[in-house]
Amino acid sequence: EDKVVQSPLSLVVHEGDTVTLNCSYEVTNFRSLLWYKQEKKAPTFLFMLTSSGIEKKSGRLSSILDKKELFSILNITATQTGDSAIYLCAKFYSGGSNYKLTFGKGTLLTVNP
Amino acid sequence: DSGVTQTPKHLITATGQRVTLRCSPRSGDLSVYWYQQSLDQGLQFLIQYYNGEERAKGNILERFSAQQFPDLHSELNLSSLELGDSALYFCASSVGDGGANEQFFGPGTRLTVL
Numbered sequence: 236e237d238k239v240v241q242s243p244l245s246l247v248v249h250e251g252d253t254v255t256l257n258c259s260y261e262v263t264n265f266r267s268l269l270w271y272k273q274e275k276k277a278p279t280f281l282f283m284l285t286s287s288g289i290e291k292k293s294g295r296l297s298s299i300l301d302k303k304e305l306f307s308i309l310n311i312t313a314t315q316t317g318d319s320a321i322y323l324c325a326k327f328y329s330g331g332s333n334y335k336l337t338f339g340k341g342t343l344l345t346v347n348p
Numbered sequence: 349d350s351g352v353t354q355t356p357k358h359l360i361t362a363t364g365q366r367v368t369l370r371c372s373p374r375s376g377d378l379s380v381y382w383y384q385q386s387l388d389q390g391l392q393f394l395i396q397y398y399n400g401e402e403r404a405k406g407n408i409l410e411r412f413s414a415q416q417f418p419d420l421h422s423e424l425n426l427s428s429l430e431l432g433d434s435a436l437y438f439c440a441s442s443v444g445d446g447g448a449n450e451q452f453f454g455p456g457t458r459l460t461v462l
Contacts, residue, residue, distance in 0.1 A: 242365035244462075245358075252355040255368045 239326050241339035249347050252314050256342045258324030259306040268307045270298055271323040273341070281309070283327075314346045351375065352441050352454035360460045366427040369457045373420055373441030379403070380422040381442070381451055382414055386435035397422055398445045426459070434461045 238261045248254055260268065270281040282291045284300035284307055291298050295314075300307045311318055321341040351374035359367055373380050382394040384407075393406035397416035408414075411429075416422040426433060436458050440451035 240365070243359045243361035243367055245360045246356045247358045248356040253370060254356060255370075257366060 239324060239337050239339040241322075241324055241342050243342060244340070245343040245345070247345045247347065248314055250315055252346075253310065253312045254314060254344060256309040256311075256322050256324075256344070257306060258309070258339055260324075260326045262302075262305055265302070265326065267327045268300055269325045269327060270307070270309050271325065273321045273323055274319075281322075311344075314344075316346050316348050319344055319346045350452040350454060352377075352439060352452050354437075354439050354454035354457050356457060357455070358458045358460070360462065361429060362462050363429055363431060365429050365461075366425065367429065367459065369424040369426070369437050369439075369459075371422045371424070371439030371441075371454055373422070373439075374452055377441035377443050377452070378420065379442045379445060379451075380416055380420070381440040382408075382422070382424045383438040383440065383453075384435045385438060385456075386432075394424070403445060429459075429461045431461050434459055 240259050242257045267283050267285040269283050272279050272281055282298040284291060284298060287300050287302035295312045298307060298309045309322060321343050323338050323341045325338045353372045355370045361367055371380055378399045379396060381396045384392045384394055394408040395414050396404040400416050411427050414422060414424045436456045438453050438456045440453045442451045
């Protein structure tokens with residue numbers, strides 16, 4: 236019930252490329268799926284997705300959730316060296332009266348100039 | 349530089365996962381071809397799209413799928429990855445519809461499945 240799996244583990248691209256990061260999860264009391272960007276410090280929030288098929292967009296980043304197939308993707312267009320980071324997705328779900336957040340192991344993105 | 353671009357350059361992922369490879373053809377080319385090259389199998393044709401429509405199918409596994417978008421870029425989706433899927437994936441483009449047209453190859457995406 237806690238499993239969140241991200242792929243690829245790592246990718247290397249050139250500035251300007253578009254990347255797609257994947258996150259799949261197991262469904263048990265699913266509430267939402269979150270994306271974070273982690274550079275050398277604490278993760279910073281990118282998106283929260285609760286509804287299937289509705290794209291969230293922020294600048295060059297966008298994300299969408301497929302609740303039927305139990306996955307989400309994070310797209311980054313026109314990548315910049317500043318996009319180099321570990322991207323984490325997390326499942327937010329309820330367990331009894333508690334709420335839990337389980338992270339995947341992340342995707343390491345390296346954007347070369 | 350052939351004018352065909354592919355991203356990403358390298359991908360490392362685990363068995364069972366899915367990845368998306370992207371290809372932008374040369375300006376003006378309507379056909380996109382996908383190839384897989386591994387040490388033991390050599391270069392194998394997977395699939396061709398012409399102006400958004402699937403045109404020819406080669407040795408493409410059911411776990412693999414592709415599409416060509418209205419702007420003519422193409423994506424190759426590989427799912428339920430196996431160790432044996434580790435390979436160099438090339439995209440090529442040509443102006444016309446058939447194999448008689450010269451194909452221009454992109455630099456490839458190296459996929460490593462752990």
